[in-house]
Amino acid sequence: MYKRTVLIVEDELLIRIVLADTLADEGYDVIEAGNVLEAVAVLGRRKIDAVITDVDMPGGLSGLDLARMISSSDMKVPVIITSGGSIVRPEELPSDTVFMPKPYGMNVISAMVREMTAAETRKMAS
Numbered sequence: 840m841y842k843r844t845v846l847i848v849e850d851e852l853l854i855r856i857v858l859a860d861t862l863a864d865e866g867y868d869v870i871e872a873g874n875v876l877e878a879v880a881v882l883g884r885r886k887i888d889a890v891i892t893d894v895d896m897p898g899g900l901s902g903l904d905l906a907r908m909i910s911s912s913d914m915k916v917p918v919i920i921t922s923g924g925s926i927v928r929p930e931e932l933p934s935d936t937v938f939m940p941k942p943y944g945m946n947v948i949s950a951m952v953r954e955m956t957a958a959e960t961r962k963m964a965s
Contacts, residue, residue: 843956844868844885848878848892848902849921854941858891861945862952875900879908887916888956891948894922903927906936917955919948 845867849855852873859869870885872878874896881887890909892902906918910933920927923941932938939948 842866842868843888844870845952845956846870846872846878846881846885846887846890848872848875848890848896848905850874850893850895850897854893857945858948861949865949865953867952874898875902875905878905882909882914882916887914889952890916890918891952892918892920894920894925894927903931906933910934910936919951919955921948 845862847855847858847869849858850873855871859871862869870881872881876898878890878892892905894902896902902920906920909916909918915935918936919939920932920936921939921941921943926940927938937951939951
């Protein structure tokens with residue numbers, strides 16, 4: 840059986856670990872990245888079914904930059920952008936991207952990932 844893969848791009852280690860453990864417990868294969876450049880490297884070599892990224896990231900590129908890169912590529916991967924300090928307006932979001940303010944409940948983010956990956960499965964089947 841194919842295991843859905845979620846890429847978590849989060850520079851706050853504790854948040855990344857808790858989120859990764861939660862999604863792994865839900866049955867996802869989880870890959871972690873601490874910044875956008877690490878995430879781009881992963882996206883270049885692995886099939887990813889969903890991305891969760893923080894807005895504010897070290898290294899000069901933001902999670903919003905990452906979402907724009909993904910949206911402009913042929914990958915068509917759904918992205919959840921999160922932030923505890925920034926508010927991203929809907930018109931700033933690329934297609935297949937949603938914004939979730941921090942703090943968020945792990946059950947809420949899990950449900951969002953489940954819904955997004957199920958939607959991708961339906962698109963592939965049609």
